[in-house]
Amino acid sequence: MSNANRLQSLLSGVLNKSDDAVAIVSNKSVLEFCNKAMAKLIGQPSSHITGRTLSNIFDPQTDDTFDDRIDGDELTEWFLGLSNGCELDYPEIEIDTLSGEFFRLRCFSLQDDAFVIYGDNITTTKAIHSELDHLRKELDFITKTDPLTGVASRRQLSDKIDSQIRLYERYRTPFSVILTDLDNFRAINERFGHEAGDIVLVHVSSLLSDMLRDTDLIARLGGEEFALVLPNTGLEGAILVAERARIMIEQASFQIAVGEEVDITSSFGVAEFGAGESGVESIIRRADTMLLEAKSSGRNRVVPNPH
Numbered sequence: 283m284s285n286a287n288r289l290q291s292l293l294s295g296v297l298n299k300s301d302d303a304v305a306i307v308s309n310k311s312v313l314e315f316c317n318k319a320m321a322k323l324i325g326q327p328s329s330h331i332t333g334r335t336l337s338n339i340f341d342p343q344t345d346d347t348f349d350d351r352i353d354g355d356e357l358t359e360w361f362l363g364l365s366n367g368c369e370l371d372y373p374e375i376e377i378d379t380l381s382g383e384f385f386r387l388r389c390f391s392l393q394d395d396a397f398v399i400y401g402d403n404i405t406t407t408k409a410i411h412s413e414l415d416h417l418r419k420e421l422d423f424i425t426k427t428d429p430l431t432g433v434a435s436r437r438q439l440s441d442k443i444d445s446q447i448r449l450y451e452r453y454r455t456p457f458s459v460i461l462t463d464l465d466n467f468r469a470i471n472e473r474f475g476h477e478a479g480d481i482v483l484v485h486v487s488s489l490l491s492d493m494l495r496d497t498d499l500i501a502r503l504g505g506e507e508f509a510l511v512l513p514n515t516g517l518e519g520a521i522l523v524a525e526r527a528r529i530m531i532e533q534a535s536f537q538i539a540v541g542e543e544v545d546i547t548s549s550f551g552v553a554e555f556g557a558g559e560s561g562v563e564s565i566i567r568r569a570d571t572m573l574l575e576a577k578s579s580g581r582n583r584v585v586p587n588p589h
């Protein structure tokens with residue numbers, strides 16, 4: 283065997299071991315070489331396609347095209363576009379095969395009389411990206427949701443108030459925040475146990491969620507304290523909502539075990555975002571001051587921050 287032949291056989295041996303797909307095409311558009319991965323991608327044995335032109339291999343009328351093995355329309359179009367040679371800015375495409383592999387195909391000129399079609403096997407990269415995407419969504423859900431009640435977390439509350447502040451600054455769209463804290467909740471935990479307390483928290487948050495508009499937000503601030511954000515609502519409207527919520531909680535019975543029910547009330551502090559105010563914490567602080575006042579003046583009441 284001549285040195286050149288030996289080298290050629292070694293090179294094709296190496297290329298056949300590769301997971302990337304490689305083909306060499308002459309400037310007459312004849313497939314001169316294709317490794318095993320490329321043959322698999324095309325869906326035919328390399329012996330069957332080497333020596334044929336791309337337009338012949340990818341003739342959509344030919345019944346030995348690969349449509350039954352991969353969704354070949356896009357691939358056929360791409361290869362047929364190459365029949366006139368590889369242009370400098372020929373677009374890359376990403377395709378997936380029925381065996382679950384992903385390739386990014388591109389072509390580049392090798393010499394004046396040939397070009398290479400290279401298919402990077404990006405299956406592992408894709409799998410990592412998809413796993414990362416999944417984890418990112420999960421993390422996003424975890425950071426934005428209170429695990430016990432499923433309502434928004436403090437983080438989502440901040441985002442919501444932040445976007446309401448931006449609307450206020452641009453269009454002067456009013457919005458209000460209500461803070462509510464269940465009264466004497468410690469007594470429920472102490473008398474019936476922490477699990478019973480959890481049941482009450484879940485029930486209260488679902489009552490409040492059902493009562494609010496889709497555009498409102500309910501968040502759990504921690505413990506037995508919740509925040510409600512009411513877009514497009516001034517102080518008077520927010521007082522009405524808080525009063526409705528107060529009565530609803532006061533009138534509800536919370537079943538904590540079979541045949542065992544408890545009654546509970548809640549106190550409310552209300553504040554409307556105002557001119558000259560800035561920052562998420564400021565309106566929460568004002569509503570919280572009103573909530574403390576509701577607690578210290580006897581509980582089960584709504585105290586608004588005057589304009």
Ligand SMILES: Nc1nc2c(ncn2[C@@H]2O[C@H](COP(=O)(O)OP(=O)(O)OP(=O)(O)O)[C@@H](O)[C@H]2O)c(=O)[nH]1
Pocket residue numbers: 430463464465466467468469471475476477478479480483504505506577581
């Ligand atoms: N079950 C349950 N209890 C919680 C949770 N987080 C905080 N708590 C309890 O909530 C109670 C809060 O007690 P306090 O801060 O004294 O408030 P309170 O008893 O509601 O009294 P006032 O707010 O003044 O009416 C404590 O017993 C906490 O242990 C929770 O996730 N689940």
